[in-house]
Amino acid sequence: MILTIAHKEFRSLFTTPSTWLILGALQFIFAWFFLARMDAFLQVQTQLAQLLNPPGATQSVAAPLLGTVAFILMMLVPVFTMRLVAEERRNQTLVLLMTAPITSLEIILGKFLGLLLFLSLIIAACLIMLLTLALGTHLDLGLLLTNAAGLFLLTACYTALGLYFSTLTTQPIVAATSTLAALFGLWLIDVASTSGSVALKALSPTLHFQSFNSGLLLGKDIAYFLLFSAICLLLAIRRLNNTRVYG
Amino acid sequence: MSAQITLNARNLTRRLGRREVIRNISLQLKRGEVLGLLGPNGAGKSTTMQLLSGVLIPDSGQIEICGFDMALNPIQAKACIGYLPETPPLYRDMRVDDFLAYAAKLHRVPRAGMTEALSIAKARCGLQDAGRKIIGTLSKGYQQRVGIAQAIIHQPDVVILDEPTVGLDPAQIRDIRALIRELGRAHSVILSTHLLSEVENICDRVEIMQHGQFIYGDTSVRMQSLGHQAGFVVTLLAPPDLATLKAVAGVIHVEALSATRFKILHNIEASTAEALLTLSAQQGWQAQQLTPLQGNLEDAFVQITQNDQTKQNDQNRQNDQMNKIKPDLMP
Numbered sequence: 001m002i003l004t005i006a007h008k009e010f011r012s013l014f015t016t017p018s019t020w021l022i023l024g025a026l027q028f029i030f031a032w033f034f035l036a037r038m039d040a041f042l043q044v045q046t047q048l049a050q051l052l053n054p055p056g057a058t059q060s061v062a063a064p065l066l067g068t069v070a071f072i073l074m075m076l077v078p079v080f081t082m083r084l085v086a087e088e089r090r091n092q093t094l095v096l097l098m099t100a101p102i103t104s105l106e107i108i109l110g111k112f113l114g115l116l117l118f119l120s121l122i123i124a125a126c127l128i129m130l131l132t133l134a135l136g137t138h139l140d141l142g143l144l145l146t147n148a149a150g151l152f153l154l155t156a157c158y159t160a161l162g163l164y165f166s167t168l169t170t171q172p173i174v175a176a177t178s179t180l181a182a183l184f185g186l187w188l189i190d191v192a193s194t195s196g197s198v199a200l201k202a203l204s205p206t207l208h209f210q211s212f213n214s215g216l217l218l219g220k221d222i223a224y225f226l227l228f229s230a231i232c233l234l235l236a237i238r239r240l241n242n243t244r245v246y247g
Numbered sequence: 248m249s250a251q252i253t254l255n256a257r258n259l260t261r262r263l264g265r266r267e268v269i270r271n272i273s274l275q276l277k278r279g280e281v282l283g284l285l286g287p288n289g290a291g292k293s294t295t296m297q298l299l300s301g302v303l304i305p306d307s308g309q310i311e312i313c314g315f316d317m318a319l320n321p322i323q324a325k326a327c328i329g330y331l332p333e334t335p336p337l338y339r340d341m342r343v344d345d346f347l348a349y350a351a352k353l354h355r356v357p358r359a360g361m362t363e364a365l366s367i368a369k370a371r372c373g374l375q376d377a378g379r380k381i382i383g384t385l386s387k388g389y390q391q392r393v394g395i396a397q398a399i400i401h402q403p404d405v406v407i408l409d410e411p412t413v414g415l416d417p418a419q420i421r422d423i424r425a426l427i428r429e430l431g432r433a434h435s436v437i438l439s440t441h442l443l444s445e446v447e448n449i450c451d452r453v454e455i456m457q458h459g460q461f462i463y464g465d466t467s468v469r470m471q472s473l474g475h476q477a478g479f480v481v482t483l484l485a486p487p488d489l490a491t492l493k494a495v496a497g498v499i500h501v502e503a504l505s506a507t508r509f510k511i512l513h514n515i516e517a518s519t520a521e522a523l524l525t526l527s528a529q530q531g532w533q534a535q536q537l538t539p540l541q542g543n544l545e546d547a548f549v550q551i552t553q554n555d556q557t558k559q560n561d562q563n564r565q566n567d568q569m570n571k572i573k574p575d576l577m578p
Contacts, residue, residue: 004352015340095398096336100300100353231355244304 001102005110006117009084013118026076030126033068037061058140062130067213069126070154070206075181077119077155081162082176084111085240089170094243095241104240108233112163119155123148144217149213153225157205158183161230167239171222251434253327255403259298259308268294269305270459276405281431283450283550284439291459293333296409299437300330313404326355329403333410335394339383343374343393346382347400354401361396364400371426372396388419395423399430406430408438412445424449443548455551463551474569478512478540479520480504484533496522510540
C-alpha cells in the first residue's frame with residue numbers, strides 16, 4: 001500500500017511539464033558548476049602536483065560540487081514537498097486517502113518514499129556526470145560514495161521536514177516558504193553561530209553533511225539524519241490523524 | 248440476506264469548538280436500501296456523511312460497518328465503504344483509467360480482479376469511452392461519474408454519496424439517478440440532497456435533518472402522503488357551473504383557475520376523476536386534460552421543518568421570557 005502511494009506520487013511528478021523543466025535546468029546548473037570547478041582544478045593542477053600528497057580530482061572537483069548540490073537541494077526540496085499534502089488538501093483529494101482502508105502511516109511513508117525516489121534521481125544524475133571524470137583520472141570511489149550517502153540522507157531529512165510543513169496547511173506556497181525558512185534557519189545556525197555553541201550547531205543538518213562531504217562516515221551523523229527524518233515523519237502522521245479529530 | 252444490517256451508527260455527536268454540529272444521531276441501514284438525507288443548508292448532512300465514512304471521528308458514539316467497529320477496526324470497516332464527497336476527489340492531471348486503478352489499489356482490490364473491477368465500474372457509470380481521457384478535461388457531469396465510479400470500484404457494501412447530482416444537467420441527473428437505483432439493489436446507499444424530487448424518485452427511506460438532528464424519518468412514500476392532498480386539475484371546454492362540479496362524488500373543493508380550468512380536491516378513497524370523466528362524456532363538457540396534483544415532498548418538507556422551527560422558536564421565546572423574569576425576581 002505504501003508502494004502504491006509512492007508509485008503514484010512518483011508518476012504524477014512526471015506528468016507535469018514543470019518537473020522536466022526543473023530537471024533540465026538543474027542538470028544545466030550542475031554542469032555549469034562542474035565545468036567551473038574543472039577549469040579551476042586544471043589551472044592549479046601543475047602546482048598541486050608539487051605537493052607531497054596532492055588532492056585528486058574527486059577531492060577538489062567532486063566534493064565541492066556535491067557540497068553545492070546540497071545547498072541547492074535546500075532551496076529545491078521545498079518546491080517539491082509543498083505539494084505533497086497541502087495540494088491534496090486544497091483540491092480536496094485528501095478525502096480519497098482518508099476514506100481508503102489505509103493508515104496515516106502508510107499515506108505519509110508512501111508520499112515520503114515517492115518523492116525521495118524522485119530526488120534520488122537528481123542526485124544520481126549528478127553523480128553520473130561526475131563519473132565521467134573516470135575517463136581522464138583515477139577516482140576516489142570511497143569519497144564519492146560517502147558523499148552520495150550523505151546527500152541522500154540530507155535529502156531525506158529535508159523531505160521529511162517539508163512533508164511535515166505540507167501537512168500543516170492547505171496552501172502549498174505557505175508550506176514551501178515555511179519549509180524554506182526552517183531550512184535556512186537550520187543552515188544559519190551552522191554558518192553564523194560562534195565556535196563555542198557546539199550544542200546549537202549540532203542541530204544543523206548542513207554541519208552533519210560536512211563530515212560526509214569530507215569523506216567521514218560517522219555513526220552520529222547517520223543517527224542524526226535518521227532521527228531528524230523519523231521525528232518529522234511522526235509529526236506529519238500525528239498531524240494527519242488530527243485532521244480526523246479537528247476537521 | 249436482504250435484511251442484513253450493513254451500517255449501524257449509535258448516538259453520534261460531533262462538536263465544532265463548543266457548538267454541537269451533530270447531536271445524538273442514530274442510524275441503521277439494511278442491505279438493498281436507499282436512504283435519503285434531507286435538510287436545509289448547514290443542517291449537518293455532510294458532516295454526518297464524513298463521520299460515517301471515517302473522514303472525521305465522532306466525539307462520542309459508535310459506528311459499525313458490516314460488523315466492524317470504525318474506531319477499533321478502521322481498516323476493515325473502511326474497506327466496506329465507498330464515499331463520494333461533495334467535491335469529487337479527483338486528480339485532475341490523471342487519466343480516468345489510471346485514477347480508477349489507483350483508487351482500486353487503495354481499496355485493496357486484488358491485482359487479478361483489477362481489469363474486471365475497472366470495466367464494471369466504468370460500464371455502470373457510462374465511462375466506457377472516457378478511459379483514456381484526462382480527468383481535468385472532462386465535463387462536470389463526467390467528473391461526477393468518475394467520482395461515483397471511484398466510490399463503487401471495490402464493490403463496497405455501503406455507498407455514501409454526498410449530493411451526487413449537484414451541478415449536472417437534467418439528462419445526466421436522470422442517468423445518475425438510474426445508477427443509484429441500480430446500486431441500491433446490491434448495496435446500501437446513503438445519499439444527501441436538498442432536491443426533494445430526488446428523494447421521491449430513488450429513496451426507500453428519508454431522514455430529515457435540521458440543526459444536526461434527525462427530526463423526521465420515514466419511508467419516502469409515507470412522507471409524500473404527509474403533504475399530500477388528493478386532487479387534480481381538469482380542463483373542460485364546455486364547463487357546467489361550479490355547483491354541478493361540487494356535486495360529483497367525493498369532491499371536497501372546487502376552484503376555477505380560469506374559465507375552462509378547474510382545480511378539484513377530493514377524498515383519497517373516492518374515484519372522483521373517473522366519475523367526472525364519465526359525467527363529462529355523458530353531458531358533453533368536453534374534458535380535455537386531467538392532471539393529478541403531485542403530492543410533493545416540498546410541502547411535506549416545509550411543513551416538517553417549520554413545525555420544528557416553530558417549536559424551537561417557542562422554546563427560545565420561553566427561555567427569553569424566563570431570562571427576562573429572572574432579573575426581576577432576583578434584586
